[in-house]
Amino acid sequence: MKTPARILHDGSRTGAMTEPVRGRNPVSALLMRLLWAAALVLAALGASADVIFTNLYSFTGANDGANPYAGLVQGSDGNLYGTTSSGGTNNLGTVFKVSSGVLTCLHSFDGTNGAAPYAALVPGKDGNLYGTTYAGGVSDLGTIFQITTNGALTTLFSFTGTNDPYQGANPGAALVPAADGSFYGTAEYGGLTNASYDGHGYGTVFQFTTNGTVAVPVVFGNTNGAYPAGGLVLGQDGSLYGTTTWGGRGITAIIPGYGTIFKLTPDGTFTNIYLFTGLADGGFIYAGLVQGRDGYLYGAAFGSGPPSYGTLFKVSTNGSFIPLHTFSYFDSGSPYGGMTEGSDGNLYGTTYGAYAGSGSIFRVTPGGTFTNLILFNNANGSHPVGVLMQGADGNFYGTTADGGAKGLGTVFQLSVPMRPVIKTLTLTNGAVTLTWSAVAGQTYQVQYSDDLTQTNWTFLSNPSVANSGVMTATDSGGITSSGHRSYRIVLE
Numbered sequence: 001m002k003t004p005a006r007i008l009h010d011g012s013r014t015g016a017m018t019e020p021v022r023g024r025n026p027v028s029a030l031l032m033r034l035l036w037a038a039a040l041v042l043a044a045l046g047a048s049a050d051v052i053f054t055n056l057y058s059f060t061g062a063n064d065g066a067n068p069y070a071g072l073v074q075g076s077d078g079n080l081y082g083t084t085s086s087g088g089t090n091n092l093g094t095v096f097k098v099s100s101g102v103l104t105c106l107h108s109f110d111g112t113n114g115a116a117p118y119a120a121l122v123p124g125k126d127g128n129l130y131g132t133t134y135a136g137g138v139s140d141l142g143t144i145f146q147i148t149t150n151g152a153l154t155t156l157f158s159f160t161g162t163n164d165p166y167q168g169a170n171p172g173a174a175l176v177p178a179a180d181g182s183f184y185g186t187a188e189y190g191g192l193t194n195a196s197y198d199g200h201g202y203g204t205v206f207q208f209t210t211n212g213t214v215a216v217p218v219v220f221g222n223t224n225g226a227y228p229a230g231g232l233v234l235g236q237d238g239s240l241y242g243t244t245t246w247g248g249r250g251i252t253a254i255i256p257g258y259g260t261i262f263k264l265t266p267d268g269t270f271t272n273i274y275l276f277t278g279l280a281d282g283g284f285i286y287a288g289l290v291q292g293r294d295g296y297l298y299g300a301a302f303g304s305g306p307p308s309y310g311t312l313f314k315v316s317t318n319g320s321f322i323p324l325h326t327f328s329y330f331d332s333g334s335p336y337g338g339m340t341e342g343s344d345g346n347l348y349g350t351t352y353g354a355y356a357g358s359g360s361i362f363r364v365t366p367g368g369t370f371t372n373l374i375l376f377n378n379a380n381g382s383h384p385v386g387v388l389m390q391g392a393d394g395n396f397y398g399t400t401a402d403g404g405a406k407g408l409g410t411v412f413q414l415s416v417p418m419r420p421v422i423k424t425l426t427l428t429n430g431a432v433t434l435t436w437s438a439v440a441g442q443t444y445q446v447q448y449s450d451d452l453t454q455t456n457w458t459f460l461s462n463p464s465v466a467n468s469g470v471m472t473a474t475d476s477g478g479i480t481s482s483g484h485r486s487y488r489i490v491l492e
Contacts, residue, residue: 050417051373051374051414051415051416051417052414052415052441052442053374053380053412053413053414053415054412054413054414054415054441055380055381055404055410055411055412056098056101056103056397056410056411056412056413057098057101057103057410057411058404058405058406058408058409058410059084059087059404059406059408059409059410060087060405060406060408061086061087061406061408062087063087063088063089063094063105063108064084064087064088064094064096064103064105065083065084065086065087065088065093065094065096065105065108066084066085066086066087066406066408066409067084067085067086067087067401067402067408067409068082068083068084068085068386068399068400068401068409068411069083069084069085069118069385069386069399069401070082070083070085070117070118070119070120070121070174070385070386070399071120071337071386071387071388071389071397071398071399072098072120072386072389072397072398072399072411073120073121073122073123073129073389074389074391074392074397075123075129075149076123076127077149078392079097079098079099079149080097080098080099080389080391080397080411081095081096081097081098081106081121081129081149082095082096082098082120082121082386082399082411083095083096083117083118083119083120083121083131084096084117084409085116085117085118085134085401086116087408088105088108088109089108089110090108090109090110090111092108092109092110092111092114092115092116092136093108093109093114093115093116093117093133094106094107094108094109095107095117095121095129095131095147095151095153097149098411103411106147106149106150106151107147107151107153109133109136111136111140112136112137113136113137113143113145113153113155114133114135114136114137114142114143114145114155115133115134115135115136115140116133116134116135116136117131117132117133117134118132118133118134118172118173119131119132119134119171119172119173119174119175119231120174120386120387121147121174122174122175122176122177122183124146124177125177125181127148127149128146128147128148128149129146129147129148129149130144130145130146130147130156130175130177130183131144131145131147131174131175132144132145132171132172132173132174132175132185133145133171134170134171134172134188135170137155137158137159138158138160139158139159139160139161139169141158141159141160141161141169141170141190142158142159142169142170142171142187143155143156143157143158143159144156144157144171144175144183144185144208144214156208156212157208157212157213157214159171159187159190159214161189161190161200166190166191166192166204166216166219167187167190167191167204167206167214167216168186168187168189168190168191168201168203168204168206168214168216169187169188169189169190169200169201170187170188170189170190171185171186171187171188171206172186172188172229173185173186173228173229173230173231173232173288174231174288175208175231176231176232176233176234176240178207178234180210181210182207182208182209182210183207183208184205184206184207184208184232184234184240185205185206185208185231185232186203186204186205186206186228186229186230186231186232186242187203187204187205187206187228188203188227188228188229188245189201189202189203189227190203190204191203191204191216191219191220191221192219192221201220202219202220202221202222202225202226202227202247203220203225203226203227203228203244204216204218204219204220204228205217205218205228205232205240205242205264217264217268217270218262218264218270220244220247222246222247222256222257223247223248224247224248224260224262224270224272225244225246225247225248225259225260225262225272226244226245226246226247226248226256226257227244227245227246227247228242228243228244228245229244229245229285229286230242230243230245230285230286230287230288230289230338231288231338232264232288233288233289233290233291233297235263235291235297235317236291236295237317238265238266239263239264239265239266239317240263240264241261241262241263241264241273241289241291241297241317242261242262242264242288242289243259243260243261243262243285243287243288243289243299244259244260244262244285245259245284245285245286245302246258246259246284247259247260248260248272248275248276249275249276249277249278257275257276258275258276258277258278258282258283258284258304259275259276259283259284259285259301260272260274260275260276260285261273261274261285261289261297261299261315261319263317273315273317273318273319274315274319274321276301276304278304278305279304279305279306280305280306280311280323280326281301281305281311281313281321281323282300282301282302282303282304282305282310282311282313282326283301283302283303283304283305284301284302284303284304285299285300285301285302286302286336286337287299287300287302287335287336287337287338287339287387288338288387289338290338290339290340290341290347290387292314292341292345292347292366293341293345294366295316295317296314296315296316296322296366297314297315297316297317298312298313298314298324298338298339298341298347299312299313299314299315299338299339300312300313300335300336300337300338300339300349301313301335302334302335302336302352303334305326306326307326307328307329309326309327309328309329309332309333309334309354310326310327310333310334310335310351310354311323311324311325311326311327312324312325312327312335312339312347312349312364312368312370314366323368324364324368324370325364325368325370327351327354329354329355331360331362331370331372332351332353332354332357332359332360332362332372332375333351333353333354333357334351334352334353334354335349335350335351335352336350336351336352336384336385337349337350337384337385337386337387337388338387339364339387339388340387340388340389340390340396342363342390342396342416342418343390343394343418343437344418344419345365345366346363346364346365346366347363347364347365347366348361348362348363348373348388348390348396348416349361349362349364349387349388350362350384350385350386350388350398351384352383352384352385353376353382353383357375358375358376358377358378358381358382358383358402358403359375359376359381359382359383359384359400360372360373360374360375360376361373361374361376361384361388361396361398361414363416373414373416374414376400376403378402378403378407379403379404380403380404380410380412381400381402381403381404381409381410381412382400382401382402382403382404382407383400383401383402383403384398384399384400384401385399385400385401386398386399388414391469392468392469393439393440393466393467393468393469394415394418394437394438394439394440394442394466394469395413395414395415395416395439395440395441396413396414396415396416397411397412397413397414398411398412398414399411399412400412413441415439415440415441415442416439417439417442417491418437418439418442418491419491420436420437420438420444420471420489420491421436421437422434422435422436422489423435423436423437423470430476430477431474431475431476431477432474432475432485432487433472433473433474433475434446434472434473434474434475434487434489435470435471435472436470436471436472436489437469437470438466438468438469438470438471439466439469440466440467440468440469441465441466442465442466442491442492443463443464443465443466443491443492444463444464444466444471444489444490444491444492445459445460445461445462445463445464445489445490445492446459446460446461446473446475446487446488446489446490447459447460447487447488447490448460448475448485448486448487448488449485449486449488450484450485450486452486457488460473460475460487461473463492475487
C-alpha cells in the first residue's frame with residue numbers, strides 16, 4: 001500500500017521542509033482517504049515578494065467627509081464602511097461606504113442625531129451597523145446609533161451627562177457586541193461629575209441593552225483609571241478587557257497617573273491587572289487591546305518610556321507584562337490606534353508619527369521582532385489613528401486622519417506577503433486540485449517535482465496574481481506511476 005498524502009508547511013524563504021502538520025483536521029482527514037496517491041505539498045515564500053501600498057481615496061472635505069479617525073469594517077456584503085470626524089453636509093462628520101474603490105457618503109450628521117464620530121462601526125447580528133458619536137445628541141455629549149447599509153440612520157441613545165452623572169459622556173471608541181445582543185463601550189468622560197481635574201468626570205464603562213437603556217458597570221475614579229479612550233475587547237474567557245489613558249499610579253488629580261489595563265468579568269467584578277509607570281513600559285494609552293491566538297493581550301502606549309516615542313507590549317490576563325518594542329525617532333512613533341492580529345499570527349498597527357513625522361504602518365511578531373512596512377509622507381496620507389482591518393481578500397485596510405490629495409485624510413489598502421497555507425487538496429480522476437490562502441495583489445506560482453532528491457522543480461503554470469483571499473490550481477497530469485508527486489506554492 002502506498003503512503004498517504006501529507007501537507008507540509010514551510011515558513012522560511014529558502015524552501016526548506018519542516019515537520020508535517022499533526023492532529024485531526026479536515027485537510028488531513030481528506031488526505032488520509034487518498035491512500036493510493038502520495039502528494040507532498042510545500043508552501044514557500046519567494047525572495048521577491050513586496051509590500052504593496054495603494055491609496056484608495058482622498059477625502060475632499062465636501063459631502064464625502066474629512067479627517068477619518070476611525071478604522072474600517074467589512075460588511076457582510078463585502079464593502080468597507082467607516083466614519084469621518086468632520087466634513088459632510090453639516091461639517092459634523094459622515095458615515096461612508098467604499099465599494100470597488102468608489103466612496104459613497106451614506107449619512108451626514110446634523111448635530112441632533114450626533115456629531116464627530118471618532119469610532120469604527122460594528123456589524124450587528126441583524127445585518128445593520130452600530131456606532132457612537134463623540135458629540136451631538138440631546139445634550140451634545142454623544143450618541144449611540146444604528147445605520148443600515150443603505151444609509152438609514154436611527155439614534156438609539158443620547159448621553160446626557162449631568163442629568164445622569166453615572167452614565168458617562170463622549171464615547172470615542174467602538175462598541176463591542178455581547179452574546180445577549182447588547183453592546184459594551186467606554187465613555188471618555190462623565191461618571192462622577194466634578195470629580196476630575198477638568199470637572200467632567202473620569203469616564204465609564206457602559207452597557208447598551210437591547211431595550212434601549214444604558215447600564216454602567218464601571219465608573220472610573222482616577223485610582224482605578226481615568227479617561228478610557230480605547231475600546232474594549234471580549235476575551236476568550238468571557239471577560240472584557242480595556243485600557244485607560246490616564247489614572248492608576250497617580251499622585252493628585254493634576255498628576256493622574258500613566259494609564260491602566262483592566263478586566264471586567266461577566267459577573268461584574270472589576271480588576272486593574274496592570275498600572276503603567278511611565279517609564280520603560282510606556283504611558284498614556286489611547287489604544288484598546290487585541291487578544292492574540294496565544295491568549296495574550298497586545299497593546300500600545302502613545303508616549304513615555306525612553307525616549308518618549310511610545311511602546312508596544314503584551315500582557316497576560318493575570319497581569320504579567322512583557323515589553324515588545326520601544327519606538328525611537330528613526331522608526332516613527334507615538335502609536336495612537338491599537339493593533340490587529342493578522343492571519344499569519346503577527347500583529348499589525350500604525351503610529352501617529354512623533355513630532356514632525358507623518359506616521360507609519362508596522363508589523364511586530366509575538367516575540368517582539370519589529371518591522372516598519374510603510375512610512376507615510378503626507379502625500380500618501382498622514383497621522384493614522386484607527387485600527388487596521390484585514391479583509392476577506394487578505395489585505396489590510398485603514399484610514400489616515402490627514403494627508404492625501406487635499407490634506408483631509410485617506411482610505412488605503414496594504415497588501416503584505418504572507419506564507420500561503422494549503423486549505424484543501426483533492427484528487428479526482430487522476431487530477432490533483434490545490435486550494436490555498438492568498439493575499440489579493442500578491443503573485444503565486446505552483447511548482448511540482450516527481451523526485452525530491454533532485455533540486456529542479458517544474459512550473460505547473462505561469463505566475464498568477466491573486467484577486468481574492470483564496471487561490472486554486474489543478475494538475476491534470478496528476479500522480480506519476482511512482483505514486484509520488486510533490487507540490488509547492490511559491491510567493492513571487
